[in-house]
Amino acid sequence: MPHSPTVTLRRLQIADxxxxxxxxxxxxxxxxxxxxxxxxxxxxxxxxxxxxxxVTDIGHWAVEADGIAVGWVSLTPLGTTGRLQLAYRLCQPAWGRGIATRAGAQLCDYVWQRLDVPKLVAVVWPGNEASMRVLEKLGFAFVGRECHYGRETNVYVLCRPGLASG
Ligand SMILES: CC(C)(COP(=O)(O)OP(=O)(O)OC[C@H]1O[C@@H](n2cnc3c(N)ncnc32)[C@H](O)[C@@H]1OP(=O)(O)O)[C@@H](O)C(=O)NCCC(=O)NCCS
Known part of the structure; x- marks a missing residue:
């Protein structure tokens, strides 16, 4: 069983x-x-x-595993849709240990506690199975395909806990 590191978030900085x-x-x-x-x-x-x-209340956070930065998670506007999107990127050696899921969960908690938004979205290139799995583990639901970043993407939505979906 691979070691399950402690995952923490902090703001991205020049040293990253x-x-x-x-x-x-x-x-x-x-x-x-x-x-x-x-x-x-x-x-x-x-x-x-x-x-x-x-720094604003959205943006990029470094993901640390056992105190070492291994990537980032982010909250950014999805184009001009008015929706807030979750995204993440980790270096290859960090993959496969549950780090993205735990980092994403921490950022979702931050959103529900600190920001006044009813839902989060995420867009994934079709074929990015690992990312879609992360979103499913976080509770996101696939809602359809939309064009973003000049290409067809799979769109996922997570509603604020306690709010009806839709
Ligand atoms: C996507 C990414 C963030 C996942 O990070 P991670 O820390 O490895 O993710 P986790 O370990 O939390 O979860 C990955 C899940 O996907 C599964 N998975 C990984 N590769 C897979 C594949 N090719 N097919 C199906 N499932 C896959 C893992 O088994 C795991 O699911 P499980 O817990 O049910 O076993 C990482 O691969 C990455 O940085 N990729 C490049 C950047 C990127 O694509 N970002 C997302 C853009 S939308």
């Missing part, structure tokens, strides 16, 4: 840039995402500028 660069330049990590980005100086400068923006 090497991890972000290594994930987004890894074709396996980006197989079902918006495309590989080279880990070059231009991209590092973009990330520096991005992390310099004021």
């Amino acid at each position: 840039i090497p991890l972000v660069l290594s994930m987004e330049s890894d074709p396996e990590v980006m197989r079902h995402s918006t495309g590989v980005k080279p880990a070059d100086e231009a991209r590092r400068q973009e990330l520096l500028a991005w992390l310099d923006e004021p």
